[in-house]
Amino acid sequence: MKRFFTSILLVLFAITINAQEQKEWAITLHGGAGYYPPDAPAEQVAAYMASLEEALAIGQEILENGGSALDAVEQTIRYLEDNELYNAGRGAVFTAEGKNELDAAIMHGNMLNAGALTGATTVKNPISLARKIMEQSNHVFFSGAGAEAFADMTNVERVDPVYFRVERRYEAWKRANAGEGSVKELEQNNGWKMGTVGCVALDKDGNLVAGTSTGGMTNKKFGRVGDVPIIGSGTYADDLVAVSATGWGERIMLNVSAHTLASHMRFTESELQQSMDYLVDEKLNPREAGFIAVDKFGNISMKTNTGSMFRAASDSEGLKIIAIWED
Ligand code: ASP
Numbered sequence: 578m579k580r581f582f583t584s585i586l587l588v589l590f591a592i593t594i595n596a597q598e599q600k601e602w603a604i605t606l607h608g609g610a611g612y613y614p615p616d617a618p619a620e621q622v623a624a625y626m627a628s629l630e631e632a633l634a635i636g637q638e639i640l641e642n643g644g645s646a647l648d649a650v651e652q653t654i655r656y657l658e659d660n661e662l663y664n665a666g667r668g669a670v671f672t673a674e675g676k677n678e679l680d681a682a683i684m685h686g687n688m689l690n691a692g693a694l695t696g697a698t699t700v701k702n703p704i705s706l707a708r709k710i711m712e713q714s715n716h717v718f719f720s721g722a723g724a725e726a727f728a729d730m731t732n733v734e735r736v737d738p739v740y741f742r743v744e745r746r747y748e749a750w751k752r753a754n755a756g757e758g759s760v761k762e763l764e765q766n767n768g769w770k771m772g773t774v775g776c777v778a779l780d781k782d783g784n785l786v787a788g789t790s791t792g793g794m795t796n797k798k799f800g801r802v803g804d805v806p807i808i809g810s811g812t813y814a815d816d817l818v819a820v821s822a823t824g825w826g827e828r829i830m831l832n833v834s835a836h837t838l839a840s841h842m843r844f845t846e847s848e849l850q851q852s853m854d855y856l857v858d859e860k861l862n863p864r865e866a867g868f869i870a871v872d873k874f875g876n877i878s879m880k881t882n883t884g885s886m887f888r889a890a891s892d893s894e895g896l897k898i899i900a901i902w903e904d
Pocket of ligand 1: 771772791794804811825827
C-alpha cells in the first residue's frame with residue numbers, strides 16, 4: 578500500500594515537473610484579432626496563412642541558431658510591417674483624416690527596459706525605431722515629430738507618408754466614408770479590420786521579449802494613442818512572461834491588459850494558461866481582444882474572444898501552429 582502511494586506521488590511529481598519543462602526557445606506571433614468569417618475567400622485565407630508561416634520562419638531561424646529574442650521579435654515584426662496584408666507599417670489603416678499614423682513598442686523582460694513610439698507618419702519600420710529608443714535613449718516613449726527626429730539621429734529609415742497608403746484600401750476607405758457601404762464590402766477583404774502585428778519570444782539565453790506594431794483603429798481621431806505603445810497595456814515583458822495584445826485598444830488599455838496577465842502570474846503563482854484565461858475570460862468582455870504570450874519555460878498561450886486571431890507559434894520541442902479561428 579505504501580509503495581502504491583509512493584508511486585502515485587512520483588507520477589504526480591513527474592506531471593508537475595513535466596508541465597513546467599524548460600524549452601530551449603519558443604516564439605509566437607499574431608497578425609491581429611477580430612471577426613474573420615470562416616467563409617472568407619480561399620485565396621485570401623491562403624495568403625494570410627502563407628505570410629504567417631513566413632513570418633514564423635524568420636523568428637524561428639534566429640532562435641534556433643542561438644540568436645536573441647530581441648532580434649527574433651524585431652525581424653519577425655519587420656516582415657509583417659512590410660507586408661501590406663497587415664495593419665502595421667505599409668498597409669496601415671486610415672485615420673479620420675485619411676492618414677496612416679503608426680504606434681509600436683518593444684520590451685525586454687529580463688532587462689525591464691522598453692522603447693515605444695506613437696503617431697509616426699514617416700518611419701518605415703516602427704518596431705526598429707522602438708528598439709533604438711530602448712537601446713539608445715534615456716527615455717521609453719516618444720511621440721510624433723520627436724520620434725521622427727530620433728529616427729534620424731539613429732539612422733532608422735524614413736519614407737514618404739504615401740509609402741504606407743495601399744491605394745485600393747484608400748479608395749475603399751474614401752468610399753465608405755462617403756456612405757457607399759462598409760470598408761469591408763468595398764474592399765472585399767474581410768481581414769481588413771484586423772492586422773495589428775505582434776511577436777513574443779524566449780531565446781536560448783532565457784531572454785523574454787515582446788513587441789507590437791500597428792496603424793491603430795480605422796477612423797481614429799487626431800492624436801489618438803492606442804494600447805500598443807503603452808507599456809503594460811498592449812505590450813509587456815518581465816522575467817516571467819512576455820505578452821502582446823490586439824483588439825479594441827481602449828478596452829485593452831482600461832484593463833492594463835498585458836501587465837494584468839503578468840501580475841496575475843506573479844502574485845497568484847499561476848501557470849501561463851490560467852492567467853491568460855483570467856485576463857480574456859474574466860477581465861475583458863466578449864469580442865474585445867486577443868493576446869499571445871510566452872513564459873520563461875517556453876510555454877506558449879494564444880487566446881482571443883473575438884472569434885479569430887491570425888497567429889502562429891513554434892518551439893524547440895517541435896511545436897508548430899498556424900491558425901486563424903478559435904479552436
Ligand atoms: N489594438 C490596436 C489599437 O487599438 C488595434 C488592433 O489591434 O486591431 O490601436
